[in-house]
Amino acid sequence: MNVFFSPRAGSIREGGFFLVLALFLGYFGYCLHDGGQWSLSPALFPVMLSSGLGVLSLALIGQGFLHVRAEEGKKEAGYPVSPLRTAGAFILCLLYAAALPMGGFIPVTAVFLALFTLFTGERRPRVIAAVSVASPLAVWLIFRMGLSVLLP
Amino acid sequence: MNLLSAIISQIDFAFVSLVFAGSVAGLFVGAIPGLSVTMATALLVSITFTWSVKNALAVILGVFVSGVYAGAVSAILINIPGAPSSVVTTFDGYPMARRGEAGLALWAATFHSFVGSVFGFLVLMFVAKPMTDFALTFTAMDYFLLALFGLTTIGTLTAKNYVKGGICAIAGLLLSMVGIDPFSGAVRYAFGISDLQGGISLIAALIGLFGFAEVLDQVARGTMEAIAGKAGRVKFSVRQMMAYMPLSIRASIIGTFIGALPGAGGPVASIIAYDHARKTVKNPSRPFGEGAIEGVIASEAANNACIGGALIPMLTLAVPGDAVTAVMLAAFYVHGLQPGPLLFVRTPELFATVLAGGFIACFALLLLGVTVVPRMAGVVLIPKKILLPVVTVLCVVGTYAVNSSMFDVTLMFIFGLAGFMMRTRGYPPAPLVLGLVLGEMMDSNLRRAINMAMAGDSMFIELFGRPSSIILSALVIISIGAAIPSVKARMGAAARRVLSLIGGK
Known part of the structure; x- marks a missing residue:
């Protein structure tokens, strides 16, 4: 082996x-x-x-x-790679990409951010709520309104 | 003297304000992973086409100069280059940040980006014409050899195992073959997928390999602590930076020259300058690749010096030096102007406008680098468990913004997974990206060169007989040969091991 x-x-x-x-x-x-x-x-x-x-x-x-x-x-010592975490994160991102055209940018991104922050280990409900609500709105304001960039 | 007074005559309050506004925008565009200077410039062309040429150029130059520099900010702080030309900055910038020297790395990047930018614009000012004449003598084979030199250099530079670096470079070149061949119209390696007929999106590959791969790597390793806790205080010591001026000037010369060669651009310049630093700096502050400040200086001085260099063929020959100058070229046409030799005859004041905007943008870069950039370091104080999901969203938005294509987003995720797997097995992503950037140029120039050579008496002499071709061929051979001693040493060790096995030990 x-x-x-x-x-x-x-x-x-x-x-x-x-x-x-x-x-x-x-x-x-x-x-x-x-x-x-x-x-x-x-x-x-x-x-x-x-x-x-x-x-x-x-x-x-x-x-x-x-x-x-x-x-x-031999990979540098310290932080071993977890295949399970990698697969989990990748599948979550693929699901996000698949859901974007159907659900619209703000709602789908809000759900994705909440799930991803949970996945990465954040457990404080207020922080999760703040990130998942504020980030999509900020990105939408800057990119869509400010820079006229089309969003998914 | 006439040119100097023409430059001064261009400067007024509105012009300076617009350059500064562009510089602020460029700073954020360059520093945010997933946003490119090319994209911002393209957006600006659409926004400013109703403005006067002078005002439009002011904003675009501000974005250009600051944006190229700001790529170093994310490269140093979160190991994600804001632009292809900042890839090399990650080699030493990020290790410096991890050692708690992010402030010093940022100050070095700021100061020497300023030096490189000013140098580039000075060269543009004084030797635009002779430089362009020299670049004009390059044949198709020379361009092919120049790109090959860039690839062999990055292959030796980024991989501990040269074979793996070479595999990545060739993989990048093969990926660049995907899509419609501009010569024959044949569709290559699309395998019936219509979205691939336009080729692989460079932005998707770049964001995937450097942005999303970083996210996956951090998630997979569970390293969620913020690294900026070790960022340290920023001490703006000009004296400390002046000690590196000889290296900075040498890197700027390389950057300006490479920038003036169409198609080569910032990525090649920063790699060659980094390689030059690695070979000429006898006693670096730390080994290169482990946080040597000299690596950051060489890369940043060269990629910013490229700006002035890239503008030389764009203004005098209407041949863009890189993607951003290609967009700038479009801006000239949008305003009813035709860059080229006649630009200097018909509208000489425009050359002065470009120089004035460029020099002001250099000072804006320095000012913003001292005042705003150190505060941007705070972005990495955000815990990674919050930052990584947001970076993922930015990767998606940045990829989608270019072509409004969800296929590109999927491609970005695939490149991200590939980049992550490459990291874990010691395959560097930088040669792959460079191969992807240079592939089309190499393909078209090689075929053009062979076709022209076939008309001559001796094909070999036609291809390699010119002084420039001989020099470039020698550089390629030296670049490959530089890796041989280590290969020899390891092969010797392997042979000794085989002999000891045969001997029964």
């Missing part, structure tokens, strides 16, 4: 991912070639870039096998 999730294995895994990506993009890049002169072809630069990505992917895989730079995977 430890070996699979080691930084060294990470380099090999990531190198593999980028290699597949390079092949995928290289193939679709090559498909753009219209059969004419390569110097004029829209495929020229994408194919060059995909090749470059492929070479660097192989270098990354090589680093993994040779233990080169494996120590970099």
